[in-house]
Amino acid sequence: MSEYLRAGLRLVPPAVGWQHTIVAADVVLGDHGAVTGYSAAIGRPTLLATFPDHDVAPGSVIEALGKSAPHVDFRQSLHEQLHRAIGDYEPDQFHTVRELTSSIPDESARTLRQVFYQLMDLPEPDRAAVVRPFDPSELTIEDGIACAALVSAELSSDASVHVTRWPADVTSHHSALHEAADIHLVVRSDHPQRDLLTHAAILTHQNPPNDMHADQALAEIMANYPACRLAVVANSERTGVLRHRNGDTATAEVVDGPGDVALAGSAIHAWLASGRPWPTLPDKIVITHGPFRTSIQLSVTVPMVT
Incomplete structure (x- = not known):
């Protein structure tokens, strides 16, 4: 990525930081990966730069993403398509993606902790499960x-x-x-x-x-x-x-x-x-x-x- 960093790219680390980035994004341009799906699920205007249908499981959240997100036409201005994705975005555009992403929105922390303690055969704490917000200071971008x-x-x-x-x-x-x-x-x-x-x-x-x-x-x-x-x-x-x-x-x-x-x-x-x-x-x-x-x-x- 060195040439692109010298061109001004800001590179987000692959493991930690993508969560902060999609929360802050005005628009997301992605592929058939999970991060693109999460972007659409939390209500970000989302476009697809590439989408290999043969690699996508039928009935999956990513298949729903491919049907509801606009695909980039690289023969046209990317600048205009990004702005169009923001301007044309409708709140229910990714309704199916959101439903398939989680059947228990806002309850995953409680449910996952319950499963983890069952697997460890330990009593679950009686206090509420904590959902820690993403700290901006934890995002270290490789700044081009x-x-x-x-x-x-x-x-x-x-x-x-x-x-x-x-x-x-x-x-x-x-x-x-x-x-x-x-x-x-x-x-x-x-x-x-x-x-x-x-x-x-x-x-x-x-x-x-x-x-x-x-x-x-x-x-x-x-x-x-x-x-x-x-x-x-x-x-x-x-x-x-x-x-x-x-x-x-x-x-x-x-x-x-x-x-x-x-x-x-x-x-x-x-x-x-x-x-x-x-x-x-x-x-x-x-x-x-x-x-x-x-x-x-x-x-x-x-x-x-x-």
């Missing part, structure tokens, strides 16, 4: 960080840029995205895949060591990666320094909205691609990405000419 992205950045005004990002680790390098003129590759400098690093138009460096100045980190990026046109050194997630290969430099700070300074790199890339020179960059630029709006403050400098 997006390390490489194919980015489309389009100027919508003199101080506004629309950015769309696709995870480069799981997007074909021969896809039509690469053929589009406005697509550029943004990669973190610690990415393990060398071909992505050597083809990146923008390279980002996260939190340089205390003994390394931002100027040194920027210089090393430019020296080590000749294809890089713009380097970004992030002092934190919301502040950083950007330098073009010709020496033009700017500092950036995210002042409003979610986002990171790498967004500023893509905005500047779009600015320069439109034929506008570096010194004319605005003091503040608004970037829309997905449903978000991020405001970034820029402070531009140009190299001294002697």
Whole structure:
């Protein structure tokens, strides 16, 4: 799963954590496994990505799931299908799944404890059986960080840029995205895949060591990666320094909205691609990405000419 983790996937452990996840989910996309069945049984909008009918027992809860849950059409937009599953969900959609999952809802703790003590030939405690809630702190997610992205950045005004990002680790390098003129590759400098690093138009460096100045980190990026046109050194997630290969430099700070300074790199890339020179960059630029709006403050400098 390493490529997908580098694309931003958050991976839930297989044994503990799926319970917390389906309780919190807005929509579940699954297969013919038990977790997908439980998701539908507790009332979560549920879709099926795959469903091998020959592996499903007739009359089972999973067969009922296959008959009541929509199946994903991978020729269509997954984004739209997920939202449709939420919008079209009816409370009784998985009525049969829920009935087959348990004939004694809310009584399983009492019934199971009774069976366990009978099997051990011990007297059952006279207090009520405890149903312990799932503690969020017990869920330890393997949290992926997006390390490489194919980015489309389009100027919508003199101080506004629309950015769309696709995870480069799981997007074909021969896809039509690469053929589009406005697509550029943004990669973190610690990415393990060398071909992505050597083809990146923008390279980002996260939190340089205390003994390394931002100027040194920027210089090393430019020296080590000749294809890089713009380097970004992030002092934190919301502040950083950007330098073009010709020496033009700017500092950036995210002042409003979610986002990171790498967004500023893509905005500047779009600015320069439109034929506008570096010194004319605005003091503040608004970037829309997905449903978000991020405001970034820029402070531009140009190299001294002697």
